[in-house]
Structures are given as C-alpha cells and as structure tokens.
Amino acid sequence: MPLQTDIYSEKLSQQYTKFDVSNRLLFTGHSHQAWPDVAMDGMLEAFDVAARLVDTKWEKVFEKIGIMRDYLRKYYDDPDGNYTHCENTHHLIVRWLSALDLKNKPRLITTDTEFYSLYRQLSRLQEEGIEVVYVPALPLAGFAERLKSELTDNTAGVMLSRVYFEHGLVNVELPQVAVHCREAGIPLLIDDYHGTNVVQLSLRVSGLDDCFMLIGGYKYLQWGEGNCFLRFPKDCEMRPIVTGWFATLSSLKGPRSTGQVRYDSGDWRFYGATFDGISAFRGAAVTDFFNEYGINSKILSKIYSEQIAYMKYKFLKLDLNPSEIKLAHTYSLTLNGGFLALRSPNALEYYEKLKINGVLTDCRGDILRFGAAPYLVSRQIDEAFDILAKIVKKEL
Numbered sequence: 001m002p003l004q005t006d007i008y009s010e011k012l013s014q015q016y017t018k019f020d021v022s023n024r025l026l027f028t029g030h031s032h033q034a035w036p037d038v039a040m041d042g043m044l045e046a047f048d049v050a051a052r053l054v055d056t057k058w059e060k061v062f063e064k065i066g067i068m069r070d071y072l073r074k075y076y077d078d079p080d081g082n083y084t085h086c087e088n089t090h091h092l093i094v095r096w097l098s099a100l101d102l103k104n105k106p107r108l109i110t111t112d113t114e115f116y117s118l119y120r121q122l123s124r125l126q127e128e129g130i131e132v133v134y135v136p137a138l139p140l141a142g143f144a145e146r147l148k149s150e151l152t153d154n155t156a157g158v159m160l161s162r163v164y165f166e167h168g169l170v171n172v173e174l175p176q177v178a179v180h181c182r183e184a185g186i187p188l189l190i191d192d193y194h195g196t197n198v199v200q201l202s203l204r205v206s207g208l209d210d211c212f213m214l215i216g217g218y219k220y221l222q223w224g225e226g227n228c229f230l231r232f233p234k235d236c237e238m239r240p241i242v243t244g245w246f247a248t249l250s251s252l253k254g255p256r257s258t259g260q261v262r263y264d265s266g267d268w269r270f271y272g273a274t275f276d277g278i279s280a281f282r283g284a285a286v287t288d289f290f291n292e293y294g295i296n297s298k299i300l301s302k303i304y305s306e307q308i309a310y311m312k313y314k315f316l317k318l319d320l321n322p323s324e325i326k327l328a329h330t331y332s333l334t335l336n337g338g339f340l341a342l343r344s345p346n347a348l349e350y351y352e353k354l355k356i357n358g359v360l361t362d363c364r365g366d367i368l369r370f371g372a373a374p375y376l377v378s379r380q381i382d383e384a385f386d387i388l389a390k391i392v393k394k395e396l
Helices: 006-013 038-075 090-100 116-127 144-148 174-184 245-251 278-292 297-318 347-356 377-390
Strands: 084-087 106-113 131-135 157-162 188-191 212-215 228-232 337-344 363-364 367-371
Touching: 006 278, 006 297, 038 084, 038 228, 038 278, 084 090, 090 116, 090 157, 090 212, 090 228, 106 116, 116 131, 131 144, 144 174, 157 174, 174 188, 297 337, 297 377, 347 363, 347 367, 347 377
Parallel strands: 106 131, 106 157, 157 188, 188 212
Antiparallel strands: 084 228, 212 228, 337 367, 363 367
C-alpha cells in the first residue's frame, strides 16, 4: 500500500547512492541512519583543509560546528541556547555530572528506561555511595507526579529521556517535570538522542528553555559519529570539574591564570579538548544538504509517523502468535518516536536471521526494533515484514 510520502522518499533516496538505500532494507534509522553522498564530500574537504591550513584548520572546524549548532537552534526554536559540541554524549554526561554538588547532595533521579551510557555511569556512581532513584517510566500518565514525589533537598540533579530508547514512547509530561524541578531548584538534563529530528519540540513553547539537553547526531540527524551536543541555558554558571582546555580558548594567547579556573562565555562552558574534526565537516555537509532540500522537522515528522503507522498495520496484518512476537506497547502512535518496537523472547534470534536475509534492524534484550527513515518507502516495509513473518513461522 503506497504511502503519501513515498514519492518524496523515493526521490530523496537518489542522494544516498553510497549506502545504496533503494536496494537494501535498512531499518536501522533509530540506531544508525544512512548518510547522504555529500557526507563523503565533507570528509574529503576535511582532509584538504588540514593539508592546506595545518594547525590553523580549527577556525574552519568550529565554523562547521556552527552550521550544526544553528540547525539545532532552529529545530528547537531556541535562539538563545548554548550548545557545546563533543564526540559523544557520555563525555557530556560526565562533565555535567561533575558540575553538580554531589558532595553535599549525593542523590540523583532518573528513570528505569534509560540508555546504556547513562545507566552504566549512574550504576557506577551508586557503587561509590551516590544514591540513584529510578522512577518507573510507565505508565506514561502520572510520571511527573511520581518524579515529583522523589525530589528532596539533597537531590543534585534529574536525568531522563524525552523518547525512551527501548520502546520508543515519548515522555509527554516533561513540561510538568520541568516545573517541579524548577520549583525545587534542581537542574534537569533531558536526553533527546531519540527525539531530535523525529518528534517536534519548541523549548520556548514547552517551557524547557532553562533545561539541559543531550543531542546526538549518530541517528536521526545523519551526522555520523563524533557529533553530539549539550544544550544549556544562556545564563548557566555551572563549573564542571571535568573540563578541557577548549573551555577557555579565548585566553590561551595571554599569560596563564593562577586564580580560579575560568570558563569562556557562550557555547564553551562544557567543552573538552582536541578531537577529530573530520566529523564536523561531515555533519555540516549533511546539514547543508538538509537545508538545500528543505528537509525540516515538519516533513520528517510526517514521514516518520506515516512509516511507523504502516509498520504497525503491516505487523498486525501478519497475525503472528503473540507468544512469539508482539507490539512492545499498545499506546497510540501519537506517543511513539521514530521506530516500531516488538517484544519477543526470541528477539536476538530474529534479529540475526533478519540480518542474514538482508533486513538490518536492532535488538536490545527482548526488544526488536524497526527504524523509520526519510529514504525508506512502503515496498521496503512490505518486504521486510514479509521476511519477518517467514522467520517467526520458521519458514526461513
């Protein structure tokens, strides 16, 4: 059954010839989207710039980072927010944690459905005596009140996702959570790795402009590895203990300061140190491509919602044994992010067999995930789910 967005996606797929998206079944959109061909141009440009400018290439690197930063400011309706660039979100998490008063407030609040980078780090902190409270993410209704009941005077910070990585559900009560954290004077960090470029969000309208946001370019932004950001309020005065020399680049040409460690204003507060600038050129090239082709949040939201709805329709039409495989949740798809999550005791086995048969998906525990992408079309969804049915029925 053709989708309204098929013509658009079919045309767009012609710009992804290196990944050969038209002839492959790439349902890895929630984990690793294909890169448009211009991504290679960006990487080659990085080499040329390095060869030509040598150590003075950094001005060009930060110019490329600025292109991605501007895209995010527009996406989030956030002209005044600051955005620190980094290789991965874990480094940003650690720097943010190091700015909290964990010595006098040794308590953190999160959910029971966070991604591994956050979950692992918090688990390790628990081993060192930090109290970590895991608020149940489900049911969605009432989450803000459940979290509010855990806020105490010795809570240093709250860290949670906007779109949960396991089942794809959207935490729609974040505005209320932000109010509760604001009233308690507790900083709120929102992991939006699975929300950026999928579920539209205005920080100003949602009342989240005083919150911190983790953003990753590896998935829905198509920027590839090495392009992550920590968004923080313009009036932020936090002083991360884990800090790199890039956090004060403006003063390097002067005498070394012996006073209190200072931080540059603007986007620099949470910076680390030297990184591979190739990723910035790749990300900027993709961003320019998005802008040139008018690929914006409105179009992407329509594509993802249509594709996920069709995946769900196709899966239910297969009428497979629910003891073998079923939907991971029964909430409305208006509360779903950019992938369809299926629960099965054989999820890993199905994932491996799908891969053998040319369908690339993702698996975590008992969850099998099919990711949407702007270059996919309905015929590929049909083919992938027909293969899944044969695998579940042991016909493949």
